[in-house]
Amino acid sequence: MYLATLQEREPNPNLTPIAEWLGAGDPENFFFAFTVIYLITTALTVLVFNLGFAKKLPILKMAIVYIVMLIGNILITFLAFALPIVESLFVAALVLSVYKVQLKRHKKAELVEQEADHDKP
Numbered sequence: 001m002y003l004a005t006l007q008e009r010e011p012n013p014n015l016t017p018i019a020e021w022l023g024a025g026d027p028e029n030f031f032f033a034f035t036v037i038y039l040i041t042t043a044l045t046v047l048v049f050n051l052g053f054a055k056k057l058p059i060l061k062m063a064i065v066y067i068v069m070l071i072g073n074i075l076i077t078f079l080a081f082a083l084p085i086v087e088s089l090f091v092a093a094l095v096l097s098v099y100k101v102q103l104k105r106h107k108k109a110e111l112v113e114q115e116a117d118h119d120k121p
Contacts, residue, residue, distance in 0.1 A: 019081045037086065038077040044089035045073055051096035 015024055022036055023029035049069065057065065080086055 014082055016084055018086050037080050040086055041077050042073045048092045
């Protein structure tokens with residue numbers, strides 16, 4: 001009897017830690033977990049897209065890209081319960097952010113160097 005009171009619900013090995021933390025293993029919490037993971041996945045997908053792949057597009061084309069991304073994230077959210085999608089998107093966003101910062105720093109240094117070379121007699 002004592003062991004039964006100490007024993008918590010065993011974690012589901014088929015769920016990712018984020019899905020388990022949100023309580024996706026419980027059927028009553030599935031909709032909440034799905035919604036939160038969908039919002040996180042969508043935010044990270046948009047961030048990764050803008051950091052690494054976005055080009056200047058007309059507004060209608062950009063709207064179509066984002067609508068397709070929102071619809072595609074529904075499938076990705078279902079996959080995120082068993083695969084580390086959110087974690088991978090977080091790492092990709094982090095890597096692309098560091099890349100963008102380094103790229104801006106390099107371009108700024110290059111511009112300063114060009115100005116210094118141009119000012120020399």
